Amino acid sequence: MYAVIGYILFALLVSWFYVRRRLDPLYSIPAVGPSWPLISYLGAFKFARHAREMLQEGYDKYKGSVFRISMLDRWAVIFCGTAMNEELQKLPDDQMSFLGAVEEVVQHKYTIAEEVVSDPFHINIIRGPLTRNLAALLPAIVDEIDASFRELIPTHGNEWVTISAVPLMARIVCRVSNRVFVGMPTCRNSELLDIVINFTRDVAKGRFMLSFVPIILKPQVPFKFGLRPLSDEACRLVGPLLPWSRRALKQFSVIMKPVVEDRMRQIEEHGKEWAERPNVLMTWLVEEAIRLGKSADLIVQALLVSNFVANHTSTISVTHALYHLAASPEYIQPLREEIDAVLKTEGWTKVGIGKMWKLDSFMRESQRLNGISGTLKDVTLSDGTLIPAGTLCGAAAAGTHHDEENYNRPHLFDPFRFSDKRFDEDEQVKHQYVTTSPQYIPFGHGRHACPGRFFAANELKAVVAYFIVNYDVMFPGGGERPGNVWFGSSVIPDQTAQIMFRKRQRIK
Numbered sequence: 001m002y003a004v005i006g007y008i009l010f011a012l013l014v015s016w017f018y019v020r021r022r023l024d025p026l027y028s029i030p031a032v033g034p035s036w037p038l039i040s041y042l043g044a045f046k047f048a049r050h051a052r053e054m055l056q057e058g059y060d061k062y063k064g065s066v067f068r069i070s071m072l073d074r075w076a077v078i079f080c081g082t083a084m085n086e087e088l089q090k091l092p093d094d095q096m097s098f099l100g101a102v103e104e105v106v107q108h109k110y111t112i113a114e115e116v117v118s119d120p121f122h123i124n125i126i127r128g129p130l131t132r133n134l135a136a137l138l139p140a141i142v143d144e145i146d147a148s149f150r151e152l153i154p155t156h157g158n159e160w161v162t163i164s165a166v167p168l169m170a171r172i173v174c175r176v177s178n179r180v181f182v183g184m185p186t187c188r189n190s191e192l193l194d195i196v197i198n199f200t201r202d203v204a205k206g207r208f209m210l211s212f213v214p215i216i217l218k219p220q221v222p223f224k225f226g227l228r229p230l231s232d233e234a235c236r237l238v239g240p241l242l243p244w245s246r247r248a249l250k251q252f253s254v255i256m257k258p259v260v261e262d263r264m265r266q267i268e269e270h271g272k273e274w275a276e277r278p279n280v281l282m283t284w285l286v287e288e289a290i291r292l293g294k295s296a297d298l299i300v301q302a303l304l305v306s307n308f309v310a311n312h313t314s315t316i317s318v319t320h321a322l323y324h325l326a327a328s329p330e331y332i333q334p335l336r337e338e339i340d341a342v343l344k345t346e347g348w349t350k351v352g353i354g355k356m357w358k359l360d361s362f363m364r365e366s367q368r369l370n371g372i373s374g375t376l377k378d379v380t381l382s383d384g385t386l387i388p389a390g391t392l393c394g395a396a397a398a399g400t401h402h403d404e405e406n407y408n409r410p411h412l413f414d415p416f417r418f419s420d421k422r423f424d425e426d427e428q429v430k431h432q433y434v435t436t437s438p439q440y441i442p443f444g445h446g447r448h449a450c451p452g453r454f455f456a457a458n459e460l461k462a463v464v465a466y467f468i469v470n471y472d473v474m475f476p477g478g479g480e481r482p483g484n485v486w487f488g489s490s491v492i493p494d495q496t497a498q499i500m501f502r503k504r505q506r507i508k
């Protein structure tokens with residue numbers, strides 16, 4: 001009797017899965033990896049370890065269209081090819097919500113900080129005052145680069161020193177960014193630097209834990225093709241228990257809140273113009289917060305989130321560039337010639353940095369070939385036809401950047417491929433480091449393209465220019481560039497490599 005009931009229940013379950021799959025348009029999208037219930041988890045585990053191969057396989061098979069790939073708790077739909085990248089970024093906000101989907105995946109409220117997620121007022125300050133003030137900020141950026149290189153790369157005479165690349169670049173980037181975000185002397189507070197450098201790991205730990213939550217706890221809500229898991233509800237139970245980010249925010253706040261409150265008092269007392277008014281992100285955030293009646297706590301959160309979006313991406317990008325230089329010293333000479341010549345006429349200015357075309361091309365090419373992510377731009381799409389609402393979508397960045405239709409010999413690192421094209425006047429803007437297009441998406445593309453990329457480009461070009469004119473670099477024993485590490489769909493430079501530095505040997 002029980003066996004019969006068991007068979008009937010099993011048959012009902014199988015029929016339910018079958019009908020659901022037939023009705024849900026998501027399942028008409030081709031899958032890379034196993035697609036059937038339960039077995040698809042194998043695909044999710046495979047994706048965690050072989051994302052690069054699976055994304056490339058999907059790109060090659062479905063270019064000009066989309067495919068789906070299994071994550072632990074959902075399917076993601078990947079758009080492939082230039083035309084699809086264009087289509088994805090053109091979809092209006094009422095059909096797809098960039099922020100909504102990022103929130104769905106990252107669960108910022110629990111992994112970062114709640115208030116600033118619902119009120120990300122820092123984005124307009126990064127897009128506006130920070131970008132407009134880059135020329136005025138450049139001397140401070142270069143001063144901080146100079147101070148951190150002297151402190152962190154202790155060279156003597158013509159001796160080589162060997163240093164772990166990633167921690168070094170993280171420290172330099174973080175100091176330089178914070179010279180612009182919070183100014184002196186706070187940007188050199190080593191406790192603060194440790195908190196913001198480790199914050200990426202704190203957030204990642206929270207995300208990792210939450211990605212398992214839905215399997216155990218996610219309530220299912222009805223939608224038109226059956227049931228969909230509601231991750232926010234599940235995360236609401238577990239999110240507040242995650243300790244890492246809350247602890248980091250608390251420690252960051254202990255240091256930053258008194259500084260922010262002091263800046264608030266000064267601005268309330270003196271207004272916008274006063275002699276020692278520091279020209280930094282924090283000042284503009286405070287001015288905006290006062291105008292809109294926002295709290296010191298929100299400003300503190302905005303500063304932590306600005307660090308989060310800026311430092312990890314910038315560290316990855318500058319480390320990739322450093323690895324190319326250390327592995328191929330033959331690129332150093334042409335870059336040095338260009339930088340030395342520009343510095344002679346323009347000095348360390350924004351105009352000068354803008355004239356370093358070869359360097360610009362080098363950074364753009366390094367980011368094309370390495371990138372920071374294999375997929376990009378998680379969006380909730382509801383076009384009502386092909387992809388059901390609530391589906392997570394992304395663009396295949398690595399596929400796009402390694403596509404022969406977009407780039408000549410796409411797998412080759414050709415550092416000056418973009419600067420060579422800029423000699424044609426009509427092509428000058430198109431090939432700049434900061435210019436995004438459906439063929440070039442390391443900074444995203446369209447409405448939500450990275451608003452910090454103008455700052456990042458100036459900062460990172462200044463860092464790389466500084467070490468090219470001041471140091472010789474190589475891998476120990478003249479070794480090769482270590483391969484990149486794929487972490488799910490994130491692409492990061494080898495985390496353990498060491499680089500040798502010595503003071504530049506000038507030819508007399």
Ligand code: HEM
Binds near residue numbers: 123314445452
């Ligand atoms: C090389 C360094 C950087 C890279 C590769 C990078 C890349 C990205 C990417 C891919 C996105 C998502 C865009 C999209 O999906 O279309 C993004 C968003 C964002 N980035 Fe960057 N970024 C960098 C540096 C920075 C810096 C230095 C800042 C701050 C000063 C910053 C602030 C932001 C913000 C606020 C967003 C969210 C924009 C929004 O929600 O509309 N980024 N970045």
